[in-house]
Amino acid sequence: MRGLTVALVLAMSTFIVSPEAQAHPHGWIDLSVRVITDDQGVVSGLHQTWRMDPFYSLVVFEELQQVENASLEEGLDQLGKEIRDNLATEHYLTEVSINGEPQALGEVSEYTAMERDGRLTFMFILPLATPQPLAGSQLNYQVFDPTYYIEVVHEEEDGQPRDDALILHGEPACELSILPADPDPEVVMQAALLDKDESGEPGLGRYFTETGQVDCR
Template structure:
C-alpha cells in the first residue's frame, strides 16, 4: 500500500488517499475470475463492480484503517471516491478516505495503521530495496513542515505465538491484525 495524507488550505488533515496493490497471485486469481464471468460487461466495468464490492465490504470495518491523533482515535467518513484497475498484471484498489471532520494537528503526531482485524490479510507499505519507498507515505496540500516515517511492526512474542497457533480452520480474535501492522506517522510543526 501507499498513503498520501491530504491537507486542506489551512493545513488540516482532511483525507487519506490510499493505494492498495494486490499481490501477484491474488491479482491473477481476481483477473481470471473477472474474465470468466458471464455477461456483456467489459473488464473495466467488472473492475468497477469489484471496487464497489471491496468498498462495501471494508466500510463496516473502517476500511481497515485505524487513525490516531495524540493517542485519541480519529473518526473517519465514508469512501465515495474509489477505483479498481489492472496495472502490469496487478489489481489496484485506490480510494479517498475522508476524515469525519478536518483535523488540525496542533504539533501533535498523527499515526495510522492499515490492517485486517482478523489477521487474514497482510498489508505492507510499498518497498524500495530493504525498506519502505519514499512514495509509501507522502503529504499533499498546504505547505507545512512535516516529517513522515513508517515504523515496522514489532509484535510481542506472545502475540506471535498466538498467531502461529492458529490452524487453517481457526478464526483469529478480532483485532489481532493490529499487532502485526506497520505504523505510518506524521509529525508537523505547530
C-alpha cells in the same frame, strides 16, 4: 459475478498473517498513503492505494474474464463498489489518531479498482469525519485486518518502506515515518500456531501492523 463477489467479500473482511511469524499468510496488500491537507495544513483524509498480491490478482482477473456479456472494465467497476461497500462495514480497516485521540472517519465516495502491471489495485479517499489542523500535532494511522488473515505492508524496496509509501500533500513542515510492528513474542507464537486455513481472533492483526506517522510538532 456473484461467486466472485462472495469470494472477494470473504477475503477482504477476514485478513492477515505475517511472514515474520512463519504462520500461514493467505495473501498480502502493498499499501501507499497520501495524507491530504489544504494550504492551511488542515488534514481532510487519506488517499490510499492497495495493490493486491499477484496470485490473488490473477484469480480475480480470470474470474472477471469468465463473466458473460461484461468487459473487464465493467467487471472492475462492479468489483470496486463491492470492495468499498464491504470495507465500509469494517471501518475501511483503518484507524487514525491525532495526538493520541481517535478520529472518526467519513464515508468513501471516491474510489476505483483497476488492473495495473498485472495487479488488482484499489484506490480510494478515506475522509476524516471532521478535518483537523496538523500544525503542532502528530497524526498516526494504521491499516490492518483485525483477524490477521492478509498482510498489509507499506510499499517496500530492498526491505525498507519506499519514500513514496507515505507522502504528504499540502503542509510541508512535518516529519514522515513508517514505524515497524514490534509484536510480543507470545503474540508471534499465537500467530505461528494458526493452521493454514485459520484466521486469528479479532484484534490479533493490530500487533503486526505498521504505523504511519506525520509529526508536525
